[in-house]
Amino acid sequence: MIVGGGPAGMVLGLLLARDGVDVVVLEKHDDFFRDFRGDTVHPSTLRLLGELGLAEAFLQLPHQEVERLGVTTDEGEFTLADFRRLPGPFRFLTFVPQWDFLSFLADRASRSPHFRLLTGAEAVGLLRQDGRVTGVRYATADGGTGEVSATVTVAADGRDSRLRAEAGLTVREFGAPMDVLWFRLPKGAGTTAPPFGGVGRLTRGRLLVLIDRGEYWQSAYLVRKGTVDDVRAAGLDAFRADLLRLLPGMEEPVAALRSWDDVKVLSVQLDRLSRWHLPGLLLIGDAAHAMSPIGGVGVNLAVQDAAAAARLLAPWLRRGRVPSRVLARVHRRRVLPTVLTQRVQRAIQQRFVDRLLAGDRPVATPAVLRLLQRWPVLQGLPARVIGLGVLPEHVRPAPLHGLRERAGAGRLT
Ligand SMILES: Cc1cc2nc3c(=O)[nH]c(=O)nc-3n(C[C@H](O)[C@H](O)[C@H](O)COP(=O)(O)OP(=O)(O)OC[C@H]3O[C@@H](n4cnc5c(N)ncnc54)[C@H](O)[C@@H]3O)c2cc1C
Structure with a gap:
């Protein structure tokens, strides 16, 4: 049973x-x-x-099917994991x-x-x-x-x-330092698509993950644990503006978030x-x-x-x-x-x-991402994990x- x-x-x-x-x-x-x-x-x-x-x-x-996962920092795009380097017939997520x-x-x-x-x-x-x-x-x-x-x-x-x-x-x-706000961003015409099927976008105090789901981007926005009410209290306009800081050029998809009903809270x-x-x-x-x-x-x-x-x-x-x-x-x-x-x-x-969500200092690109960029063969390791x-x-x-x-x-x- x-x-x-x-x-x-x-x-x-x-x-x-x-x-x-x-x-x-x-x-x-x-x-x-x-x-x-x-x-x-x-x-x-x-x-x-x-x-x-x-x-x-x-x-x-x-x-x-997603072959690569990436991270976009203030300094550019970095590949985190390349599933094409896996053994066997299934070289994608x-x-x-x-x-x-x-x-x-x-x-x-x-x-x-x-x-x-x-x-x-x-x-x-x-x-x-x-x-x-x-x-x-x-x-x-x-x-x-x-x-x-x-x-x-x-x-x-x-x-x-x-x-x-x-x-x-x-x-x-x-324990976990974060909770997740979970929502869809439709793929509007003329918007700049992120370069990977799955990508994390990070900057000082903010971390957003986008997953390509065909018609839309499934999006996960991380907030410090216990602060969801503060984010809501600041209002939807402030939230949308925050998203646009991370996703310049995606005004149309972000505007599709019309109410907090479109945003689910997932407790980590x-x-x-x-x-x-x-x-x-x-x-x-x-x-x-x-x-x-x-x-x-x-x-x-x-x-x-x-x-x-x-x-x-x-x-x-x-x-x-x-x-x-x-x-x-x-x-x-x-x-x-x-x-x-x-x-x-x-x-x-x-x-x-x-540290990133604390937002009290600028975020440098993590050294590991630079290493993976320099030696692409290493991108197979995170793909394996x-x-x-x-x-x-x-x-x-x-x-x-x-x-x-x-x-x-x-x-x-
Ligand atoms: C924010 C967030 C994002 C995540 N993203 C990912 C991701 O992208 N990829 C990934 O792999 N994992 C992700 N996870 C984790 C993933 O969702 C879980 O690890 C996974 O679903 C666990 O599977 P499970 O079968 O053990 O439990 P569950 O998927 O939770 O299934 C449990 C089932 O039991 C049923 N059930 C519960 N109680 C009873 C009961 N008393 N009697 C009968 N039925 C009952 C429920 O209805 C449910 O169908 C994420 C988790 C969180 C919190």
Whole structure:
């Protein structure tokens, strides 16, 4: 039983069903269409989809492929990561609305007789017996309730995980100096397009990220944590003027921001569980480790957790018994990539983002950007860290146990 139909939960559900394990995914929403969720699909995830024989179909979805990420400072444009330098067939970052990605996974998983997706059902508590978690209680929007018993319950219910709170596991909070204002800027005629598919624009006290989404630029504007109300109080005109300081020549797109309703606030959180499991319960993805948006790697880590969990759990699940040491093995396998990635994110947050947003001194172009510009071969390193991550997982190339056989089957509502 998997709680949460995000990237971690849906990939785990797909992989377990493919390995012939009966699996139920419980998702509290009725569908995958909701507010912002990270939209990046990384080369390592594309590689997993390739190993499953699904990459070609996935790349039929409307998407953008970004080969280079860059940073524009007051001194010019600098390449941060060049994915064309990666090994393998997927030498680009893909941007796909996450609801399309999740719907795709749900569609493919639902073709297996082993997969069930229970939507509109929110896990509200753990079932326990003799010190072991044995499943969950859930509630539906129409006031119904139910229980699902399981050999193992996997909490993939995101950064505000209810199950992790209920399990009483210790969370280490690392904090973050920023929150994010998230909005779209339409690509107006005659505007100067940034030179990269994904670009960070920084200047004294300001940091803006633009991601090319075809018709529009998805934009993330970083503000110091706790100052969103001040930005709003200063008014939309002041906000637009601020944006234009960063984006000269983009008057038309910026003018399209007509009210604060067009601007969403995303609270940034960075934390990690000391232990990812209890007897009968495993936590993965953001439920085990909420990631900072720096590097846009949260979806990737969630997917990699799922791949490791499927590989280590499936043989035991087929036998109907999963000892705690196997759950501990999943934690051990995934904790190193998580710790290393979070360390890099924390270092960038503390040494760079925090100082930059303080705005009390001019921002010089970081030395690392100059180095990358001077030695382009080094641009492959950030591409590797962002695109493949530490300890990328693989899936066994195997027949898709029914994933292609029963279109549309296996969905419960
Ligand atoms: C500002 C910001 C920007 C980001 N940008 C990126 C980016 O560009 N790229 C990237 O890779 N990552 C990004 N991330 C991180 C990324 O969104 C997450 O790391 C990723 O979505 C984690 O996946 P998950 O499956 O673990 O959890 P989630 O995506 O949070 O999925 C959890 C699912 O569980 C469901 N759920 C929750 N509680 C229950 C319950 N009790 N019962 C049933 N269902 C439940 C939720 O509805 C949800 O569908 C960003 C994060 C932030 C804050």
